[in-house]
Amino acid sequence: MLASRLLFPAAFSLFLVPTLSAEKPFDFASTPGKLPKQVLPEEYAIRIVPNVEKRTFTGSETVKLNVREPVKQLVLNVIEMKITKAAVNGKALPASAIKVDPKQETLTLSLQSELPAGPHTLELEFSGKINQQGQGLYYAPYQEQGTGAKKVMLGTQFEATDARRMFPCWDEPAFRSRFQLTAVMPENFTAVSNMPVEKETKVAGGKEFRFGVTPPMPSYLNVLCAGEIEGIFAKVKGVDHGVFATKGKAEMGRYALESSQQILDYMNDYFGQPYPLPKLDHIAVPGGFGGAMENWGGITYFESRLLFDPEKSSAETKQGIYEVIAHETAHMWFGDLVTMAWWDNLWLNEGFASWMGTKTTAKFNPDWEVWLSKNTPRDPTRRHGIGKEGAMEGDARSTTHPIQQPVANEAEASGAFDDITYRKGLAFITMLESFLGEEVFREGIRKYMAKHKLSNTTTADLWNSLSEASGQPVGEIAAAWTEQPGFPIVKVTRDPQGKITLTQERFTVHFDNAPPLEWKIPLTYKVPGTPATASLLMTSKSMELPNSSGDRAVKLNVEGAGNYRVQYDDVSWKLLLAELPNLSSPDRVNLLSDAWALVQANRAPLSLYLGLVERLPGKSELAEREQIMHVFDFINRLLAGQPERDQFQKYARSILRPSFDEVGWEPKSGETVKIGMLRASLIKALGILDDKEIVAGCRERFQKYVTDPKSLPPDLRPPVLAVVGRYADEPTWKKLHELGLKTTSIEEKQNYYDALAGAIDPKLIAQTLEISLGDELPTSRAVYLVAKVGRFSERPDLMWNFAKTNMKKLLGKTDALAANNYAPSLFTFFSEASRIAELERYAKSDLPATSAKDVAKAIDEVGFRAELKPKLTAQIGTWFSATKEP
Numbered sequence: 001m002l003a004s005r006l007l008f009p010a011a012f013s014l015f016l017v018p019t020l021s022a023e024k025p026f027d028f029a030s031t032p033g034k035l036p037k038q039v040l041p042e043e044y045a046i047r048i049v050p051n052v053e054k055r056t057f058t059g060s061e062t063v064k065l066n067v068r069e070p071v072k073q074l075v076l077n078v079i080e081m082k083i084t085k086a087a088v089n090g091k092a093l094p095a096s097a098i099k100v101d102p103k104q105e106t107l108t109l110s111l112q113s114e115l116p117a118g119p120h121t122l123e124l125e126f127s128g129k130i131n132q133q134g135q136g137l138y139y140a141p142y143q144e145q146g147t148g149a150k151k152v153m154l155g156t157q158f159e160a161t162d163a164r165r166m167f168p169c170w171d172e173p174a175f176r177s178r179f180q181l182t183a184v185m186p187e188n189f190t191a192v193s194n195m196p197v198e199k200e201t202k203v204a205g206g207k208e209f210r211f212g213v214t215p216p217m218p219s220y221l222n223v224l225c226a227g228e229i230e231g232i233f234a235k236v237k238g239v240d241h242g243v244f245a246t247k248g249k250a251e252m253g254r255y256a257l258e259s260s261q262q263i264l265d266y267m268n269d270y271f272g273q274p275y276p277l278p279k280l281d282h283i284a285v286p287g288g289f290g291g292a293m294e295n296w297g298g299i300t301y302f303e304s305r306l307l308f309d310p311e312k313s314s315a316e317t318k319q320g321i322y323e324v325i326a327h328e329t330a331h332m333w334f335g336d337l338v339t340m341a342w343w344d345n346l347w348l349n350e351g352f353a354s355w356m357g358t359k360t361t362a363k364f365n366p367d368w369e370v371w372l373s374k375n376t377p378r379d380p381t382r383r384h385g386i387g388k389e390g391a392m393e394g395d396a397r398s399t400t401h402p403i404q405q406p407v408a409n410e411a412e413a414s415g416a417f418d419d420i421t422y423r424k425g426l427a428f429i430t431m432l433e434s435f436l437g438e439e440v441f442r443e444g445i446r447k448y449m450a451k452h453k454l455s456n457t458t459t460a461d462l463w464n465s466l467s468e469a470s471g472q473p474v475g476e477i478a479a480a481w482t483e484q485p486g487f488p489i490v491k492v493t494r495d496p497q498g499k500i501t502l503t504q505e506r507f508t509v510h511f512d513n514a515p516p517l518e519w520k521i522p523l524t525y526k527v528p529g530t531p532a533t534a535s536l537l538m539t540s541k542s543m544e545l546p547n548s549s550g551d552r553a554v555k556l557n558v559e560g561a562g563n564y565r566v567q568y569d570d571v572s573w574k575l576l577l578a579e580l581p582n583l584s585s586p587d588r589v590n591l592l593s594d595a596w597a598l599v600q601a602n603r604a605p606l607s608l609y610l611g612l613v614e615r616l617p618g619k620s621e622l623a624e625r626e627q628i629m630h631v632f633d634f635i636n637r638l639l640a641g642q643p644e645r646d647q648f649q650k651y652a653r654s655i656l657r658p659s660f661d662e663v664g665w666e667p668k669s670g671e672t673v674k675i676g677m678l679r680a681s682l683i684k685a686l687g688i689l690d691d692k693e694i695v696a697g698c699r700e701r702f703q704k705y706v707t708d709p710k711s712l713p714p715d716l717r718p719p720v721l722a723v724v725g726r727y728a729d730e731p732t733w734k735k736l737h738e739l740g741l742k743t744t745s746i747e748e749k750q751n752y753y754d755a756l757a758g759a760i761d762p763k764l765i766a767q768t769l770e771i772s773l774g775d776e777l778p779t780s781r782a783v784y785l786v787a788k789v790g791r792f793s794e795r796p797d798l799m800w801n802f803a804k805t806n807m808k809k810l811l812g813k814t815d816a817l818a819a820n821n822y823a824p825s826l827f828t829f830f831s832e833a834s835r836i837a838e839l840e841r842y843a844k845s846d847l848p849a850t851s852a853k854d855v856a857k858a859i860d861e862v863g864f865r866a867e868l869k870p871k872l873t874a875q876i877g878t879w880f881s882a883t884k885e886p
């Protein structure tokens with residue numbers, strides 16, 4: 001799954017450092033979970049009849065059971081559903097034998113006599129509701145392309161634990177079953193599921209779609225989408241690829257359809273197991289959720305993550321589409337063909353899909369520099385910036401957790417979809433692949449797929465296959481990275497003879513007295529200007545760097561592929577600075593990231609970072625500039641309301657403006673995609689830093705755009721609108737709003753509403769916040785509008801007052817993943833220590849206990865900023881007076 005959190009790091013849990021104990025390979029009987037394991041569902045036949053107007057549905061199902069030991073009751077999952085009939089082997093149970101426990105989310109059927117081992121049949125009839133938020137079966141209202149008519153599409157979102165909202169089921173990932181779904185829909189609807197439609201029949205009140213039977217899979221991978229939708233198709237090597245969208249938009253799926261074929265072809269080869277289903281559909285849903293979900297054979301996407309309009313979409317949207325399709329398609333193997341046994345191993349699904357998605361995107365689109373963009377800090381306003389840096393920032397705090405964490409209940413399963421799972425998982429796999437070698441790693445993955453297909457696994461199963469292929473003790477190397485929180489910093493010191501000693505310790509930020517930990521670190525290093533990269537496994541606290549040659553610079557963590565920080569002593573740092581022109585851009589980005597992290601960790605003054613920035617040899621390397629813009633944006637927001645801010649903005653402009661002057665306003669023919677992206681980022685960054693010429697240039701272009709939309713290239717629309725929105729007056733705000741209301745393109749809509757969210761005039765801030773309560777935006781986007789105001793308007797106080805008053809309504813629009821972290825995350829925009837007590841009070845009186853980890857995380861974030869603010873302010877003063885008056 002790709003979650004829809006755009007604005008804040010997700011949940012992090014607090015817990016004690018575990019002792020490293022080897023995990024066991026998959027074994028069904030000892031897999032965690034709530035449901036008894038004596039009864040296995042083998043095949044479901046499910047029939048769903050929605051009432052679209054009333055937002056309800058009725059359903060029935062027949063489940064073939066394999067009872068392994070005699071039982072006196074059947075226990076399965078269900079929530080917010082009425083069970084109207086239950087029968088076992090054709091014999092109806094009395095109503096008193098049917099018990100739903102809403103807290104446990106279970107259905108218990110008490111049997112009159114013991115059910116002997118062997119095959120049996122369970123029949124159920126039930127009814128439930130169609131939800132507003134993306135949980136279970138949901139509805140997504142939208143305006144039809146071309147006509148603007150108000151329509152509704154139905155979709156499902158079941159991961160992690162919401163299949164039980166549409167049909168009663170054994171809703172834990174280790175219970176694999178075959179599913180055969182039938183759905184009755186209004187006559188003008190088309191329906192899509194995991195398997196092709198086998199039979200379409202006219203019935204009273206509409207059409208009945210009967211889909212084929214799936215291979216054995218977990219319940220959370222089922223899908224049902226229906227509405228006035230249409231598709232485009234291509235059959236390649238026996239697989240029907242399809243892209244579905246609401247009427248009038250299917251052609252915008254052309255790019256996705258082409259990408260799908262390329263990606264599936266590559267992965268068929270990589271995994272060594274052909275994609276096992278007859279079709280692969282990508283379905284654009286205009287609301288309900290904001291991400292994408294790897295339902296086997298029927299992947300769902302929030303519309304703007306899948307559809308590409310060459311007239312209106314930016315290059316960044318295109319890149320985002322490719323990456324998300326590659327991520328979800330990787331899940332067709334990693335997640336669907338082989339599934340993690342329990343949610344404590346979610347990282348196996350997500351870390352791997354993130355890695356494989358990036359690898360595939362990089363292979364076919366080398367000019368996008370996707371690996372490098374993963375190593376720049378995450379800018380939440382940019383879709384592709386799902387960087388390792390974001391995970392490392394969270395992983396350095398007291399509120400982090402190991403990649404592998406115990407998951408006790410449904411809320412914790414949802415909480416597992418966080419930065420650590422996705423991004424640290426991705427970073428660790430990247431490091432491991434570079435250590436084992438690309439070929440050997442792939443061989444291990446092929447062995448793993450062949451051995452475990454159509455079954456479940458734990459991390460130990462993956463390590464076993466990789467060890468077998470490589471002859472390396474992979475489990476031993478991996479243990480500290482997956483079972484411990486945090487990561488190391490490697491300190492480089494030279495003695496007067498030039499002998500280099502490396503020492504490792506835990507790297508932390510705003511976390512005093514952290515328990516000390518050690519890692520087996522797969523290190524890489526090189527001497528700048530020479531081609532050879534050396535590697536070694538650091539297995540102790542301290543070691544001497546072999547073959548280090550006295551007065552030459554040494555760069556550790558080559559191209560930033562490793563998940564650790566490096567701190568050089570003065571001599572080594574000076575040698576490196578002199579070699580900057582001989583380093584690759586990925587190496588320079590790595591130095592920038594580490595230098596900024598050292599500042600955050602109080603290990604170095606801001607001058608270390610700014611000194612490096614000023615010595616960079618070029619001005620238009622996209623990833624380097626993005627790293628700098630990220631840091632400047634952070635400092636600029638932190639200084640809001642402080643007297644030093646003007647001076648800082650002036651300085652930041654003096655660094656970034658020459659880069660903009662190099663690329664200019666107008667795209668030049670033949671320029672690379674990167675330059676286009678750099679231009680867009682610089683316009684936005686300089687606009688926010690109050691560069692008057694840039695602001696005036698944006699306003700002028702906006703005026704022209706209003707009368708002639710073609711005058712503004714798609715890549716420039718988001719930054720120009722953002723800058724115009726920030727400094728908007730009432731008529732400009734109204735114009736942006738009017739444009740947002742009118743467009744039927746979700747991507748355009750997003751650009752307009754993002755612009756509204758950035759307005760800094762308090763009166764306009766209030767107007768924007770009101771929009772989140774209405775129905776002009778899809779629910780998932782409406783709730784995040786509030787967070788965007790908190791971040792971009794620089795008035796988190798106004799945002800929070802509004803959110804507090806309207807929290808019930810806002811929570812009614814969030815999905816399962818956001819239920820616990822929505823309210824606490826709104827607090828992370830504050831940087832005053834006084835807000836901590838306020839959040840604690842609010843959590844106590846208004847938030848459920850399941851929010852505790854997210855509350856702790858928000859408190860840590862506010863505390864970190866509150867401490868950093870005066871330190872940075874003082875250091876900025878020192879830097880300016882020591883160097884020059886900018």
Ligand SMILES: [Zn+2]
Nearest residue numbers: 001002350353
């Ligand atoms: Zn995923």
